[in-house]
Amino acid sequence: MKLGAIEAGGTKFVCAIGNEQGDIFEKTVIPTEHPDVTMPAVYQFFKGKGIERIGIGSFGPIDVNQQSDSYGTIQNTPKIDWVDFPLAKRLADQLNVSVKVDTDVNVAALSEAEWGNATDVDSCLYITVGTGIGAGAIVNGTTLNGLSHPEMGHIVVKRHEDDSFAGACPYHNDCLEGMASGPALEKRWGKAGQELADDEKVWEIEAHYLAQALVNYIYILSPEQIIMGGGVMQQEHLFDLIRKNVIESLAGYVSSPFLSAENIDRYIVPPGLTDEAGIKGALLLASE
Amino acid sequence: MKLGAIEAGGTKFVCAIGNEQGDIFEKTVIPTEHPDVTMPAVYQFFKGKGIERIGIGSFGPIDVNQQSDSYGTIQNTPKIDWVDFPLAKRLADQLNVSVKVDTDVNVAALSEAEWGNATDVDSCLYITVGTGIGAGAIVNGTTLNGLSHPEMGHIVVKRHEDDSFAGACPYHNDCLEGMASGPALEKRWGKAGQELADDEKVWEIEAHYLAQALVNYIYILSPEQIIMGGGVMQQEHLFDLIRKNVIESLAGYVSSPFLSAENIDRYIVPPGLTDEAGIKGALLLASE
Numbered sequence: 001m002k003l004g005a006i007e008a009g010g011t012k013f014v015c016a017i018g019n020e021q022g023d024i025f026e027k028t029v030i031p032t033e034h035p036d037v038t039m040p041a042v043y044q045f046f047k048g049k050g051i052e053r054i055g056i057g058s059f060g061p062i063d064v065n066q067q068s069d070s071y072g073t074i075q076n077t078p079k080i081d082w083v084d085f086p087l088a089k090r091l092a093d094q095l096n097v098s099v100k101v102d103t104d105v106n107v108a109a110l111s112e113a114e115w116g117n118a119t120d121v122d123s124c125l126y127i128t129v130g131t132g133i134g135a136g137a138i139v140n141g142t143t144l145n146g147l148s149h150p151e152m153g154h155i156v157v158k159r160h161e162d163d164s165f166a167g168a169c170p171y172h173n174d175c176l177e178g179m180a181s182g183p184a185l186e187k188r189w190g191k192a193g194q195e196l197a198d199d200e201k202v203w204e205i206e207a208h209y210l211a212q213a214l215v216n217y218i219y220i221l222s223p224e225q226i227i228m229g230g231g232v233m234q235q236e237h238l239f240d241l242i243r244k245n246v247i248e249s250l251a252g253y254v255s256s257p258f259l260s261a262e263n264i265d266r267y268i269v270p271p272g273l274t275d276e277a278g279i280k281g282a283l284l285l286a287s288e
Numbered sequence: 289m290k291l292g293a294i295e296a297g298g299t300k301f302v303c304a305i306g307n308e309q310g311d312i313f314e315k316t317v318i319p320t321e322h323p324d325v326t327m328p329a330v331y332q333f334f335k336g337k338g339i340e341r342i343g344i345g346s347f348g349p350i351d352v353n354q355q356s357d358s359y360g361t362i363q364n365t366p367k368i369d370w371v372d373f374p375l376a377k378r379l380a381d382q383l384n385v386s387v388k389v390d391t392d393v394n395v396a397a398l399s400e401a402e403w404g405n406a407t408d409v410d411s412c413l414y415i416t417v418g419t420g421i422g423a424g425a426i427v428n429g430t431t432l433n434g435l436s437h438p439e440m441g442h443i444v445v446k447r448h449e450d451d452s453f454a455g456a457c458p459y460h461n462d463c464l465e466g467m468a469s470g471p472a473l474e475k476r477w478g479k480a481g482q483e484l485a486d487d488e489k490v491w492e493i494e495a496h497y498l499a500q501a502l503v504n505y506i507y508i509l510s511p512e513q514i515i516m517g518g519g520v521m522q523q524e525h526l527f528d529l530i531r532k533n534v535i536e537s538l539a540g541y542v543s544s545p546f547l548s549a550e551n552i553d554r555y556i557v558p559p560g561l562t563d564e565a566g567i568k569g570a571l572l573l574a575s576e
Contacts, residue, residue, distance in 0.1 A: 061543050075543045123434040140428040146411040146510035147544050154541060155504045158446045171539045216443045220508050222434035251459045253442060255349050255363040256435050 004046050004054035004097065005282035008087065009104065010079060013038060014279050015045045020287035022115060022280040034081045043094045054091055054099045055286030057107030057278050062087070064102055064145045072101040078170075100285050103150075105136030106143035107281035108271075112227050113138050114284055116272030121224035125217055126271070127152070129210065130230035133177040137221060142288075144221075153177040155216060160208040162201075163188075180209040182232050193232055203241055210238070211245030214268065218246075218254060229271040236270075243268050292334050292342035292385065293570035296375065297392065298367060301326060302567050303333045308575035310403060310568040322369045331382045342379055342387045343574030345395030345566050350375070352390055352433045360389040366458075388573050391438075392566055393424030394431035396559075399569030400515050401426045404560030409512035413505055414559070415440070417498065418518035421465040425509060430576075432509075441465040443504060448496040450489075451476075468497040470520050481520055491529055498526070499533030502556065506534075506542060517559040524558075531556050 002025075007014040011032055018024040026049075030041045046054070061075040072088020088099040102110075109118075109126035118124035118138070127135040133153030137144040144150060154175045165188040169178030178184055185193045189202055196202045214226060232238070243264045250259055258267040271277060290313075295302040299320055306312040314337075318329045334342070349363040360376020376387040390398075397406075397414035406412035406426070415423040421441030425432040432438060442463045453476040457466030466472055473481045477490055484490045502514060520526070531552045538547055546555040559565060 063543075076540075139432060139434070140430050142428050144427060144509070146427070147506070147512045147546060148510050148542050150510050151507045151542060153507075155507050156446055156500050156537070158444055171541045172537075212444050216504060217508060218435070219439045219441075219443050220505060221432070222436050222438050224435045249444070249460075252364075253459045254436050254439060255351075258435060 001053075001287065002049070002051045003283050003286040004049075004051040004095075005279050005286060006042070006054065006056040006058075006091075007104065007107075007278035007282055008032075008056055008058040010059050013042055015042055016279045016283070017046070017049055017051060018280075018283045020283060022276075022283060024276070024279065024283075027279070032079075035085050039090060042091070046091075046095050051095070051097060053286040054095070054097055055107070055282040055284065055288075056087065056091075056099065056101045057104045057282045057285065058087065058101055060103050060149060061151075062101060062103065062149070064149045072099060100288065102143050102145070102285055103134070103136055104278060105134040106145070106149065107136070107285055108229075108277045109136035109138050109227075109281070110143060110284045111273055111277040111281035112271060115280065116277065117227055117269050118225040118272075123221075123223050124225040124227065125221060125223035126227045126229070127213075127217075128230035129180065129228065129232040130182050133181050133213075133230075135217070137223060139221065152213070152217065153181075155213060157209055157212055160205045163205050163208075176209060176213050180206055180213075180232075185232065193235060197235060203235065203238055206232070207238060207241035207245050211242045211249060214242065214246050215249045218250070218259075222254075226268045227271050228268065233270065239265075239268065239270070289341075289575065290337070290339050291571050291574040292337075292339040292383075293567050293574060294330065294342065294344045294346075295392065295395075295566035295570055296320075296344055296346040297566075298347050301330055303330055304567045304571070305334070305337055305339060306568075306571045308571060310399075310564075310571060312564070312567065312571075315567070320367075323373050327378060330379070334383050339383070339385060341574040342383070342385055343395070343570040343572065343576075344375065344379075344387065344389045345392045345570045345573065346375065346389055348391050348437060349439075350389060350391065350437070352394075352437045360387060388576065390431050390433070390573055391422070391424055393422040394433070394437065395424070395569035395573055396517075396565045397424035397426050397515075397569070398431060398572045399561055399565040400559060402572055403568065404565065405515055405557050406513040406560075411509070411511050412513040412515065413509060413511040414515045414517070415501075415505075416518035417468065417516065417520040418470050421469050421501075421518075423505070425511060427509065440501070440505065441469075443501060445497055445500055448493045451493055451496075464497060464501050468494055468501075468520075473520065481523060485523060491523065491526055494520070495526060495529035495533050499530045499537060502530065502534050503537045506538070506547075510542075514556045515559050516556065517565075521558065527553075527556065527558070
C-alpha cells in the first residue's frame with residue numbers, strides 16, 4: 001500500500017511517500033509558515049501520487065481523540081497562525097484520503113517500537129529533551145492518549161537543593177521543562193549546553209530533574225523500555241548520571257532485573273533511529 | 289460461566305463465586321495469616337463448586353507479567369510470610385482452573401469502568417488514599433501494567449512550603465505516600481485524620497500533595513476520568529480543595545472542557561461502587 005506521512009514541526013513539515021515497511025520513495029521539506037502558505041505546498045506534494053492514507057506526527061497541542069469533531073485540529077499553540085487549524089480535515093478534503101494524527105513524540109515511540117530500540121517489548125516510553133521536553137508512550141500495543149495527549153514535560157518537580165533558578169516555562173515556571181529543557185539550561189547558566197560540557201554542577205542538576213521525571217514515569221507507567229533523545233541528550237555523559245540517580249531514587253522499590261546497577265544501561269537508552277524516526281512513525285500510523 | 293474471585297488483602301482474603309455480570313452467589317472472608325493457614329481455607333471454599341476460572345485482585349508487589357515464569361507470585365512485601373509465595377500457581381494446581389492476577393487497584397479500576405463512575409469513557413484512573421496510596425488505571429481498554437505494575441503512590445513530590453514533616457515512607461521518606469497517606473497525616477499532626485476534620489491547614493497541605501499527584505497523573509496518563517477513594521477521602525471537603533488546586537496548577541495548559549472550574553466536579557469524583565468493587569473487579573478479570 002502506498003502511504004503518505006507528515007512530520008509536522010514548528011519549523012518544517014517533512015512530507016514523504018512510502019510504505020508500511022518504512023521504505024521511503026519520495027520526500028520533501030516545506031517550511032512552517034502561515035497555513036495558507038505551507039498547506040498548498042503540502043497538498044501539491046501528495047496530489048496525484050495514488051496514496052490511500054496519510055499519517056501525521058504533529059506538534060501540539062492537537063486534538064487526538066478520534067471520536068471528536070475536531071480530531072486533528074491544532075489547539076492553543078504559541079504559533080498563533082495555526083491555532084484552530086483543522087490539519088487532518090483539510091488534508092482529507094483536499095486529497096480524498098483518510099488521515100490519522102498523533103503527537104510527534106507518540107509517533108517516534110511507534111517507530112522505536114517497530115524498528116528502533118524497543119522492538120522486544122510491549123510498552124515503551126520515548127522522551128525528547130531539547131527546545132522543549134515531551135514524551136510519547138506505547139501502552140497495551142498502541143500509543144497512549146486519553147482526555148488529551150500526554151504533556152509529560154510539564155510535570156511538577158522537586159527542586160535540586162542548590163538550584164534557585166526561577167524556571168523558563170511560560171505556563172508553570174519551574175515544571176520539568178521549565179527547569180531542564182535546552183533553553184532552561186541556557187537561561188540558568190548564561191551559556192548553551194554544549195559550552196557547559198565540562199561543568200559538573202550543570203549536569204548534576206540536569207540529571208537530578210531528568211532522573212526524577214523518569215522515576216515518576218516508572219512509578220506511573222511502568223514502561224518496559226525508556227528511550228531518551230533530543231539535543232540535550234547529545235551530552236552522552238548525562239545517561240550514566242541519570243541511570244545512577246534513578247537507581248538511587250527508586251531505592252529498590254520496584255522489582256525488576258532491569259532496575260539494577262548491572263542492567264540499567266539496557267533500560268535507559270538513546271534512540272535506535274536517527275533522522276527518520278518521525279517520518280517512519282507517521283507511515284506506521286497511516287498503516288494502522 | 290461460574291467464576292471465582294479473590295480480593296487478596298493484607299488483613300483478609302475475600303473469596304466469592306459469581307458470574308461476569310457481577311452477580312455474587314456465595315462469599316466468604318478468610319483472615320490473612322501465614323499462607324499455610326490461609327490458603328487451605330481458600331482452596332476449601334472453591335473446591336467442588338464447578339468454577340472454570342479465578343480472578344485475583346491482590347496486594348503487592350506481585351508479578352503481573354503473564355509471560356513470566358513467576359506470574360502471580362508475591363514479591364518483596366513487608367508481609368514476610370508471603371514473600372515469593374506463588375499465589376496464582378498454587379490455586380491453579382489445587383483447583384485445576386486458569387488464574388488471572390492483577391493488583392487490587394487495577395481490579396477496582398476495572399470495576400469502576402464496568403459498573404461504577406467511569407462507564408462512559410475508555411480510560412480511567414482509580415486512586416485510593418488510606419493506609420497506603422495506590423492507583424490503578426485502564427488504558428487502551430485494559431489495565432495498565434508494564435515492566436511491573438505501577439506504584440503511583442510513591443512518586444516524588446514537591447513539598448508544601450510550610451511543611452517540614454520528614455515523611456512516613458520506609459523506602460523513600462517523603463514521597464507522595466510518605467507525605468499524604470493516613471499514617472502520614474497521623475504522624476505529622478499527632479492525631480488521626482477524623483479528629484483533624486476542622487483544621488484548615490491540615491487539609492490545605494493534604495490537598496497540595498494529592499492535587500500535585502493528580503496533575504502529574506494527568507500530564508503523564510491523561511485519564512478521561514479520575515476516581516478517588518480510600519479512608520482519607522472520606523473527608524469529603526478534600527474533593528473541592530483538590531479540584532481547585534488541580535485547575536490552578538494546570539494553568540490552562542491541557543485543552544479539555546473537563547479541566548475547567550465548571551466541570552471538574554464531574555472529572556474528579558468518588559467511587560461509584562462501595563464495598564464490592566474489589567471482588568466484582570476480580571470476577572471481571574476472571575471473565576477476560
